[in-house]
Amino acid sequence: MLPISVIYEPIQKDMAEVEESLRGTGGDDFLWMAEPLRYVVESGGKRIRPAVTLLVGKFYRCDHERLITLAAAVELFHTGTLVQDDAIDKSAMRRGKPTVNSLWGEGAAVLLGDYLFAKASELACSTGSLRVMSSFAETLKHLSSGELRQFVSAYDWRMEQQEYYKQIESKTASLFSVASRSAAILGEAPGEEEEAFRTYGHNLGMAFQIVDDILDFVGEEEELGKPVGNDLLQGTITLPAILLVEQRQGKPAIREMVQKKGDKVAVERVIDMIRSSDIIQECYRIADEFCAQARLALEGLPQNAYRKSLFDLTRFVIERRK
Amino acid sequence: MLPISVIYEPIQKDMAEVEESLRGTGGDDFLWMAEPLRYVVESGGKRIRPAVTLLVGKFYRCDHERLITLAAAVELFHTGTLVQDDAIDKSAMRRGKPTVNSLWGEGAAVLLGDYLFAKASELACSTGSLRVMSSFAETLKHLSSGELRQFVSAYDWRMEQQEYYKQIESKTASLFSVASRSAAILGEAPGEEEEAFRTYGHNLGMAFQIVDDILDFVGEEEELGKPVGNDLLQGTITLPAILLVEQRQGKPAIREMVQKKGDKVAVERVIDMIRSSDIIQECYRIADEFCAQARLALEGLPQNAYRKSLFDLTRFVIERRK
DSSP states (O other): OOOOHHTTGGGGHHHHHHHHHHTTOOOSSOOHHHHHHHHTTTSOOOOOOHHHHHHTTTTTTTTTTHHHHHHHHHHHHHHHHHHHHHHTOOOOOTTTTTOOOHHHHHHHHHHHHHHHHHHHHHHHHHOOOOHHHHHHHHHHHHHHHHHHHHHHTTTTTTTTTHHHHHHHHIIIIIIHHHHHHHHHHTTTOOHHHHHHHHHHHHHHHHHHHHHHHHHHHOOOHOOOHHHHHHHHHTTOOHHHHHHHHHHHHHHHHHHHHHHOOOOOOHHHHHHHHHHSSSSHHHHHHHHHHHHHHHHHHTTTTTOOHHHHHHHHHHHHHHHHOO | OOOOHHHGGGGGGHHHHHHHHHOOOOHHHHHHHHHHHHHHSOOOOOHHHHHHHHHHHHHTTTHHHHHHHHHHHHHHHHHHHHHHHHHHOOEEEEEEEOOOOHHHHHHHHHHHOOOOOHHHHHHHHHHOHHHHHHHHHHHHHHHHHHHHHHHHTTTTOOOOOOHHHHHHIIIIIIIHHHHHHHHHHHTTTTHHHHHHHHHHHHHHHHHHHHHHHHHHHHSOOHTSOOOOTTHHTTTOHHHHHHHHSSGGGGHHHHHOOOHHTOOOOHHHHHHHHHHTTHHHHEEEEEEEEHHHHHHHHOOOOOOOOHHHHHHHHHHHHHHEEE
């Protein structure tokens, strides 16, 4: 597997500038915010979304400052969703560190999330493009409705693949899609290239989320930075569980888990059944299909180092262990 | 007291159009949302903020559709904050009806709030003005940091008037200010008029919040649609309590209330002390000062029916009983 640093090589300097811009987020309005903001913004993550923004922007003669700003906006947006998700799910850990809600309270986490959305919108505005701005607003609509879909269908073991794809499209792929497409907009890309980058982002995001959902079953707690089977414990039904329900022998185990909400033994039984079947392989096959679509979208675009990195990212999201 | 319908008379038709636009908010992305969205959007309220937007817009030759859209955006924004505030405070009632969080859960309320912010931003974008858009983003920053200030200073009985004004400026006046100013921006008002309307909105909003905080002490539960003394029970220290602490004899009662978090008897004792003093009068005097500033801001502007209504609103926010 190519390490992410190699994939980011053509945008190494820009990534450092994005990082610096992110560090400057801290609460000009209210000093108290500075600490939790710094905490979330600096708590790691692979920065895949802003990397996509930068790589796409490099195909065009984007104003450098604006491109950096846009990439930072994308990451802040993402950070806002993480902070609020953890508050809603009452999650204690993220990336091996205590969550904002566990350190500063759920209410504070919701409001810090709002602040991050606002800050991201402000940065998006400062790119001077109304289309970029409205694509951000649209994405926030998708993100919140996607999360709501997931929230509403908690413990719904009858959920079908189609509904799952709708959920991950809204809650994850929409942000990858805007990360990619907004840079094309900023670069005044021709319509078909903008569309190609949108397609790329969408499919990369779909694959990314499927792999995330796989890792929740097969990952190592140490690497994940959160407990294995966390989704199931929260009642979140993802692709592996859906595929298990589709197999006749899986249904009773899932049903029992749903009846005994939060029961760890019932959850572990489901995890074991999934691990000892070919479900994980099948999930990877599906994620790979999305990645193939992402690569296909790149085909008509100029061959350069940035395209190579976008290409390599489609492998990375599949092969990653966390 | 002039009834609000008389004040709204010059914009009666427009208000009906805004109402219609608000009713059209419901969850195109996810049908499940339609019900809670309709519920919050139609659950009354005086619609003061969009009325201000319309009245200001009428001074200029704004595009009619865009002005209606802007007013709807302002109200949706406000609605989003109410829904999230109630979720954060775990409030059960608002305007005499169960809150979204009590009907659909706190997580859903947070996400519906996000959706309302996103929808408001989308509408703001569709006015085609980047300045309108960025004033919205800036306002969301203020709102969330203001709420956070309040959240962090819960039960802080040492809070001073200055901090209180900062809080209500961020959490309330900033939205009144953008409601007023954004219509001036849309109308391409000269700089000094835009500033006059900003000042008007800011001061009207300050007075509005102070009166809100007064009513929490002196209002009737039936009229308020929520329990009297609700703020204190939540630990929210507002102007009347701050003034009580400033009086030597008030300090022990407040201290006791803070020590016995959530104790109703201790809260009632504080309420009684405030009611039987001249504190409420003093709070009204302060609110009136802000209203006088709001009226002053209108002085240089053309005299017309809209200005008359904006003027009358400054009386209304003081005299209202709920």
